[in-house]
Amino acid sequence: MKPWHCAWIRDRRALCAAVLLGSAVAGSTARAEPVRAVVELFTSQGCGACRTAEPVLRDLSRQPGVVALTLPVTYWDYLGWKDTLASRPLTERQRGYARSRGGRQVFTPQAVVDGSGVAVGSDITALDRLMRDSSQRGGLPIAVRSEARGDRIYVEIGAAPEAKAEMRGEVWLVPVLRRRAVAIQAGENGGRSVTYVNVVRGLQHLGHWNGQALTLDVPDTQAEIADADSWVVLLQGGGENRPGHIFGAAKGPGL
Template identity: 30%
Template structure:
């Protein structure tokens, strides 16, 4: 496990930026609907990882294993690539400062002033070393035995050029909560040429490339998320939405492949 030795000070980011991209794809339109039934248990795993960290590939593989073994069981996984390991000689193409900022926000919640990789967080409530299969399964079992507080419906997905439009509907108490929408590449392999993982081909699943936040002033509406330039033709994309409180507890989630 890698610990960041010195304190890096980042501003707390409550929402992720959207990046513009010049249209280079033909327009596509798809219409889909996904629903998390009311009170149905769920679990969402957020893995903070980096291609520049030698301890991270085992956690990346475990996340992929979780995705396969828990398929159809209302378990969602997301990979957030942080940027603070880029100084070691390899710049992680998926890394963003916003994701490092997000990890520091979680760190404050858990009473720490430092961060580490690989770090896994389940439902925004617990964290552990992301390569620990025993803890992963234990926490997934815990949350899959608990009723959810909200219902989330994502519908009318439309992919057009460099953006995805969608509608959403939330049921249950939304006081102090926001809707987060993450756009992710389903799976990608990268040949790492420098740094701690030099010479290795690394694989990641559900790599977050963009994330936005929507204030739940009303329980239904629409939104748009941009497709960033690093997404290539042929990349399979997925949209994962989740409801999160100001204390970072996650109370519902839904996913739809695009």
Template identity: 30%
Template sequence: MKNIKIWGLTTSFIISALSLAAFIGIDKTPAKKATTKVDGKGFAVLELFTSEGCSSCPPADELLAKIQQESQGKDIYLLAYHVDYWNRQGWKDVFSSVDFSNRQIQYGRWFGGSQIYTPQVIVNGKAEFVGSDESALRNAISGELTTKPNATLALQAHQDGEKLVVQYQSAGALKGSSFLIAIVQKTAQSKVERGENAGRTLSHVQIVRKLQSDALNATGNGSSTIALPKGFNAQNWEVLCMVQDQTRGEILAVAKADLNTNALK
């Protein structure tokens, strides 16, 4: 295990990742975050950075699926981002995007260190763990579910052809926060033919297919429009929206868009 926390990478990719970390050049002292503990009032957003080309990632994908099964009725929200930097190892992950790699790099900046690796999971934009570390992840979830958020978010969404229009109402967010829309495919399977997972059929849940970030309206009330990925439908996909502090990376509020109603939720 390396101090820079890069698992399962080839030597050449470790060198590339180290170069990237050096390029980022960030302060290693993480910002402290104030929290208020109130039982049963919080939420937990889990953002997993994974890849079909990484042999260490399937256990993290399986853990995410396990938590999904157990999280019904709880304020737990799951997002799996497939990064693109593993594609150079012989297998192109069809779900991968440079946008997701860039989001992970941004988290590296927010956390004040060069923590760029797979599988990595971020909880509420405040803490990071190895994606397959079940004990650490469950402890983080429990802590966040008892942390009362200072901001709120309500949504109203409707599909307009190949676009989705999302209207939102938010209160309590910090000035300069962003409004994020994640278009999520609930499940998928892939037969991997090359790379470290060659010959395996991998199952995925909560696959982010598109992520869009807009400046949160200064009044807290606004509207965003996002182009929908090919194959989108209301039954097998979902839309998750977040308000995120762009200074520290903390997720301040989260909500799912109900595509079957026009009511704010």
């Protein structure tokens, strides 16, 4: 168990000291691991085509340097089955990405890589190419770290490179549910049981980043939305209505 898991144990204050002593070295190594790509999959329980994308995201979620997120959207709910994990802010995030590209089209399964590249979520070849291309263009250039200390979440954001001192962005805390099996009873996927990973349960704005090194700490209750049991931190350009390139990211406990 990693030291920052302590904040997610019911009796955390009694157990945290022992966990910290027993696994400080392993936890320190895990926290230092850089994230090289962020993949967001916009999907729906009512979308028949999404069944081939969900295993792809599960495989990506197992890669140490990848943040792989499931974002269930609401616009297929009229097809006979209401997605039990979907929320309107996630639908609006996908539409915001479309606005950033100068269009209006959204679809499922749609994957967005590092806030910029777009592909069909089941096309692993295209996703690998987008991650590789993004890395060659500088990838996620800003170091981001997060950890739980007691009942607080600490976030550290690095400074922009000197050559890109004009960079600006927003810091987002993204509560996630690490795993959930859903028995879909109607619609295009009726009769199927689907296991979703890293399901986004909310988007919490923590603050503005002006290119300088930044440290934030917030109550861990900000990550305790719905049934979330971990979190991701994103440093992203643009705004809520027009999200832009992701500059950096960090994984929370168990991811």
